[in-house]
Amino acid sequence: MFKVNEDYLKLPGSYLFSTIGKKVNAFAKENPDKKIIRLGIGDVTQPLAPVIIDALHKAVAEMGVAETFHGYAPDLGYEFLRNAIAENDYKLRGCDISPDEIFVSDGAKCDSGNIQEIFAKDNKIAVCDPVYPVYVDTNVMAGRAGEYDPKTETWSNVIYMPCTAENDFAPELPKEVPDIIYLCFPNNPTGSTITKPQLQEWVDYANKHGSVIIYDAAYEAYISEDNVPHSIYECEGARTCAIELHSFSKNAGFTGVRLGYTVVPKDLKAGDVMLHSLWARRHGTKYNGAPYIQQRAGEAVYSPEGKKQLAEQVAYYMKNAAYIKEGLKSAGYTVSGGVNAPYIWLKAPNGMTSWEFFDYLLEKANVVGTPGSGFGPSGETYFRLTAFGTYENTVEAIERIKKL
Amino acid sequence: MFKVNEDYLKLPGSYLFSTIGKKVNAFAKENPDKKIIRLGIGDVTQPLAPVIIDALHKAVAEMGVAETFHGYAPDLGYEFLRNAIAENDYKLRGCDISPDEIFVSDGAKCDSGNIQEIFAKDNKIAVCDPVYPVYVDTNVMAGRAGEYDPKTETWSNVIYMPCTAENDFAPELPKEVPDIIYLCFPNNPTGSTITKPQLQEWVDYANKHGSVIIYDAAYEAYISEDNVPHSIYECEGARTCAIELHSFSKNAGFTGVRLGYTVVPKDLKAGDVMLHSLWARRHGTKYNGAPYIQQRAGEAVYSPEGKKQLAEQVAYYMKNAAYIKEGLKSAGYTVSGGVNAPYIWLKAPNGMTSWEFFDYLLEKANVVGTPGSGFGPSGETYFRLTAFGTYENTVEAIERIKKL
Numbered sequence: 110m111f112k113v114n115e116d117y118l119k120l121p122g123s124y125l126f127s128t129i130g131k132k133v134n135a136f137a138k139e140n141p142d143k144k145i146i147r148l149g150i151g152d153v154t155q156p157l158a159p160v161i162i163d164a165l166h167k168a169v170a171e172m173g174v175a176e177t178f179h180g181y182a183p184d185l186g187y188e189f190l191r192n193a194i195a196e197n198d199y200k201l202r203g204c205d206i207s208p209d210e211i212f213v214s215d216g217a218k219c220d221s222g223n224i225q226e227i228f229a230k231d232n233k234i235a236v237c238d239p240v241y242p243v244y245v246d247t248n249v250m251a252g253r254a255g256e257y258d259p260k261t262e263t264w265s266n267v268i269y270m271p272c273t274a275e276n277d278f279a280p281e282l283p284k285e286v287p288d289i290i291y292l293c294f295p296n297n298p299t300g301s302t303i304t305k306p307q308l309q310e311w312v313d314y315a316n317k318h319g320s321v322i323i324y325d326a327a328y329e330a331y332i333s334e335d336n337v338p339h340s341i342y343e344c345e346g347a348r349t350c351a352i353e354l355h356s357f358s359k360n361a362g363f364t365g366v367r368l369g370y371t372v373v374p375k376d377l378k379a380g381d382v383m384l385h386s387l388w389a390r391r392h393g394t395k396y397n398g399a400p401y402i403q404q405r406a407g408e409a410v411y412s413p414e415g416k417k418q419l420a421e422q423v424a425y426y427m428k429n430a431a432y433i434k435e436g437l438k439s440a441g442y443t444v445s446g447g448v449n450a451p452y453i454w455l456k457a458p459n460g461m462t463s464w465e466f467f468d469y470l471l472e473k474a475n476v477v478g479t480p481g482s483g484f485g486p487s488g489e490t491y492f493r494l495t496a497f498g499t500y501e502n503t504v505e506a507i508e509r510i511k512k513l
Numbered sequence: 514m515f516k517v518n519e520d521y522l523k524l525p526g527s528y529l530f531s532t533i534g535k536k537v538n539a540f541a542k543e544n545p546d547k548k549i550i551r552l553g554i555g556d557v558t559q560p561l562a563p564v565i566i567d568a569l570h571k572a573v574a575e576m577g578v579a580e581t582f583h584g585y586a587p588d589l590g591y592e593f594l595r596n597a598i599a600e601n602d603y604k605l606r607g608c609d610i611s612p613d614e615i616f617v618s619d620g621a622k623c624d625s626g627n628i629q630e631i632f633a634k635d636n637k638i639a640v641c642d643p644v645y646p647v648y649v650d651t652n653v654m655a656g657r658a659g660e661y662d663p664k665t666e667t668w669s670n671v672i673y674m675p676c677t678a679e680n681d682f683a684p685e686l687p688k689e690v691p692d693i694i695y696l697c698f699p700n701n702p703t704g705s706t707i708t709k710p711q712l713q714e715w716v717d718y719a720n721k722h723g724s725v726i727i728y729d730a731a732y733e734a735y736i737s738e739d740n741v742p743h744s745i746y747e748c749e750g751a752r753t754c755a756i757e758l759h760s761f762s763k764n765a766g767f768t769g770v771r772l773g774y775t776v777v778p779k780d781l782k783a784g785d786v787m788l789h790s791l792w793a794r795r796h797g798t799k800y801n802g803a804p805y806i807q808q809r810a811g812e813a814v815y816s817p818e819g820k821k822q823l824a825e826q827v828a829y830y831m832k833n834a835a836y837i838k839e840g841l842k843s844a845g846y847t848v849s850g851g852v853n854a855p856y857i858w859l860k861a862p863n864g865m866t867s868w869e870f871f872d873y874l875l876e877k878a879n880v881v882g883t884p885g886s887g888f889g890p891s892g893e894t895y896f897r898l899t900a901f902g903t904y905e906n907t908v909e910a911i912e913r914i915k916k917l
Contacts, residue, residue: 110723111692112633113783117791127588127797152584162577165806169573172769173566175903179769180556184531215619215771215801222799226654229516246798250630288515319514365576365583365805367619379517387521393531394650395626397619401769402569403804499579 116252121259125242125483126150132467133477140475146506148433148494149477151297151451153362155425155499157406158418161361164409168402182398185389186213186370190404193411194370198355204342210374210385212392213399213407217327217356217369222247223395224323224352224371227387228289235268235287237280239298239484239491241325244291262486271487272299278445278454279303282310286318292341293325295332298484298493299454300446305338312341315350321377321384322351330360330423332449348374352384359451359497361410361419368403426451429503430496436507451496454481466492474509520656525663529646529887530554536871537881544879550910552837552898553881555701555855557766559829559903561810562822565765568813572806586802589793590617590774594808597815598774602759608746614778614789616796617803617811621731621760621773626651627799628727628756628775631791632693639672639691641684643702643888643895645729648695666890675891676703682849682858683707686714690722696745697729699736702888702897703858704850709742716745719754725781725788726755734764734827736853752778756788763855763901765814765823772807830855833907834900840911855900858885870896878913 122128129149137145157165171177185191191208199206214220222243225234230252236244245267248254255266263269268287270280278301280292292311295302315322324341332339341351353372357363373385399407409415430447437444443456457466463480470476470492481491498506526532533553541549561569575581589595595612603610618624626647629638634657640648649671652658659670667673672691674684682705684696696715699706719726728745736743745755757776761767777789803811813819834851841848847860861870867884874880874896885895902910 111636111725111783113786113788113791114631114633117631117794118786120794150585154579154582154584156579156582157576159577162573165573165576166570169566169569172561172569173563175558175560178558178560180558180766181554181768215804218801219799227518227521229518232515243798250795250798321515362584364585365802367801367804379515382517382522384517387517390521390524391654394647394654395623397622397771398769400619400771400804400807402806 114250116250119257120246120249121257125479128483129477129479133471136471143475145475145477146498146502147477148498148503148506149479151359151495151497152364153359153426153497155362155422157362157366158415158422160409160412160415160418161406164406165402168405172402179401182401182404184393184396184398185209186211186399187401187404190407193408197411198340199342202339202343204340205348206342206372206374210372212371212373212388213404214369214371214396215367215399215403216358217325217354218243220354220369220371221323221325223391224354224388225251225253225289227384227391232288233266233268234289234291235270235283236291236485237272237293237296238269238486239272239481239488240291241293241297242484262482269485269487272296272301273487274443274445277301279307282314287320290315290320290322291325292322293327295328295337295450296452297328297450298452298479298481298488300448300450300452301454302332302337302449304336305343308338308341309344312344312347312350316346320350323354324351325354327354327356328359328450330419331427331451333427334449337449342372348376350377352377357407357410360423362422363406366403366406368399368407425500426496429498429500432500432503433494433496433507436511440511447496453494453496455492455494457490457492461490463489463492470510473513474506476506476509518654520654523661524650524653525661529883532887533881533883537875540875547879549879549881550902550906551881552902552907552910553883555763555899555901556768557763557830557901559766559826561766561770562819562826564813564816564819564822565810568810569806572809576806583805586805586808588797588800588802589613590615590803591805591808594811597812601815603744603746606743606747608744609752610746610776610778614776616775616777616792617808618773618775618800619771619803619807620762621729621758622647624758624773624775625727625729627795628758628792629655629657629693631788631795636692637670637672638693638695639674639687640695640889641676641697641700642673642890643676643885643892644695645697645701646888666886673889673891676700676705677891678847678849681705683711686718691724694719694724694726695729696726697731699732699741699854700856701732701854702856702883702885702892704852704854704856705858706736706741706853708740709747712742712745713748716748716751716754720750724754727758728755729758731758731760732763732854734823735831735855737831738853741853746776746778752780754781756781761811761814764827766826767810770807770810772803772811829904830900833902833904836904836907837898837900837911840915844915851900857898857900859896859898861894861896865894867893867896874914877917878910880910880913
């Protein structure tokens with residue numbers, strides 16, 4: 110008789126955003142007259158930039174002609190895209206990453222979920238608290254997280270690094286040494302970030318203790334301040350301790366297009382074993398390459414015109430972020446984030462829990478946000494709003510909240 | 514100090530098609546004047562059908578306009594596509610599968626590699642021998658296959674079901690009961706298939722013993738005979754024992770487009786646990802939906818014009834299959850497959866091993882095929898040719914082989 114993966118059954122409830130979706134759908138059904146504004150899930154609302162649309166149409170046309178048709182893509186991605194990434198995201202920033210250390214995929218969520226697979230089951234992970242749920246959940250599903258304690262809402266075998274107002278939402282180096290450290294800056298959900306010297310401390314720590322850092326740089330396009338690193342490879346020694354995840358979802362609006370990439374430097378080894386070889390093996394065996402059409406769209410992101418149009422798109426969302434932040438501040442909320450990230454992190458008012466505030470906001474203002482506690486116990490009483498709405502909706506949502 | 518997944522290190526060599534790719538590239542480099550014809554990897558060569566191209570352009574255009582832009586897709590796929598699949602691939606065939614039992618993905622290779630994850634590590638798998646390498650390799654990576662014996666080229670904890678000329682390339686019900694049974698019909702690599710009464714025996718066996726069947730139906734569009742089932746759900750009782758994998762790669766030429774789906778009926782349970790819930794959880798946590806553009810292309814596959822154009826595409830490849838089969842037969846080869854599948858399975862001549870024949874064919878005829886031994890020990894001395902080349906190349910390849 111077949112048996113199921115018992116580790117899956119340990120997961121409490123469903124994926125955070127599925128839960129929110131169900132709650133919102135139920136509310137919408139009961140209140141068909143109410144105009145709900147969604148500033149919850151980090152999904153973009155602006156259409157793809159013209160330069161991306163042109164690249165997509167061109168690639169589609171190629172697929173309709175025998176001479177330019179493309180079948181299976183190379184496992185790790187087309188060279189034209191890997192070269193563009195290496196040049197623009199690394200070489201121009203002074204980072205030493207070669208095209209064959211770049212693995213193109215269908216998105217950073219998949220990669221951030223799958224990457225744990227190349228590590229031993231008895232490795233211990235450390236995560237920021239609050240944190241993007243995928244890091245922890247995928248380790249639970251792999252049997253690496255231990256047991257869940259519903260009282261503390263933590264897993265017995267996970268090292269939590271609290272990020273709260275007290276430490277300016279920046280994690281401290283853990284006393285117990287983890288094998289794998291997940292870091293995400295600019296941070297989802299808090300919108301905070303750290304400076305290059307601060308990140309260098311993490312790289313030094315990882316190299317000293319033999320930890321590996323999984324660095325999620327999904328939001329680097331939103332960095333507006335000079336001293337904030339765009340890549341962990343700006344730090345000395347990162348090639349021997351860090352994997353970096355990238356998304357095209359937020360810088361280019363590809364949430365529904367699906368494209369991302371992961372960097373695994375060849376210097377990153379456990380004994381003689383290159384993690385690069387293991388990730389290549391995973392790609393070759395369990396993945397079949399990102400679509401040609403999408404990879405051409407990714408290439409267009411790095412064209413001069415693409416950079417210009419996407420900078421405008423990022424500026425559009427950051428205008429929303431500023432509006433949310435200032436509006437909530439003026440209404441007396443305690444707010445952070447929103448300067449180098451499209452997320453605004455606020456304290457629920459009047460001693461409300463995160464979910465109480467979620468319900469309150471949904472019912473009274475018909476605005477959807479994300480409860481901070483959904484990202485981890487230290488997120489309790491906090492709440493996340495995203496800047497990815499339209500400007501008009503963002504303004505209306507904030508005006509509604511101000512009137513509460 | 515972090516440690517790697519030791520199960521990855523057990524895998525001997527690289528993924529079969531990567532090895533072939535390297536050999537062919539080396540040969541091409543040394544012989545730049547030779548025109549190599551590739552009938553190895555099962556990659557299509559015909560451009561996408563006009564109806565698919567139209568659907569892609571239309572969806573791309575929608576992504577460029579705010580009112581019709583699509584961000585994150587629903588985890589399990591858009592309803593328009595799931596409805597089209599349920600109606601055409603199931604209801605019209607008398608199979609009882611509802612749209613919410615269909616999980617849209619970026620391809621059957623990913624799904625066939627990931628599906629093992631929802632099962633316990635100590636489940637024992639059974640595979641046909643020869644077999645599509647992904648089934649075994651992904652179980653090795655999960656630590657489920659035991660140890661590799663280089664002498665027999667088998668894994669200690671895998672049940673092999675030999676498929677050779679002696680049993681007409683149809684597996685026999687295993688004496689030792691497996692927890693998970695991988696079946697693929699029409700078969701890759703042998704091109705053989707089984708009748709509906711034969712498949713019913715497998716369903717009855719699985720239900721009787723509490724096994725689950727993972728049924729790979731990637732090649733069902735190539736079925737030309739009446740008594741061959743297109744879906745395992747044509748068999749009575751399959752809803753309680755079978756998962757079915759589907760690809761758009763071969764019926765619609767989507768190898769570079771990337772789209773597939775997996776069916777997990779809600780009646781398929783281990784105790785109280787629905788495998789449907791576990792697979793939904795995996796999709797929700799580790800996957801972010803197939804691209805909107807691709808899902809619209811998938812929908813077009815089921816339009817009246819789409820069906821017509823794709824039937825012509827399948828007929829084109831099956832004309833190749835017939836040409837290969839007849840040509841090799843006339844040259845004295847022992848050949849099977851090619852009637853309900855785009856693969857031709859032949860016996861290497863003169864007592865050659867599969868890899869000897871691979872090298873021989875590459876060097877003497879500049880034709881690339883796939884060594885049967887790469888699919889498992891019972892594939893030794895066999896060889897696979899695919900019908901996915903152009904007609905002109907296929908004819909030329911066979912003429913070259915006939916002259917050897």
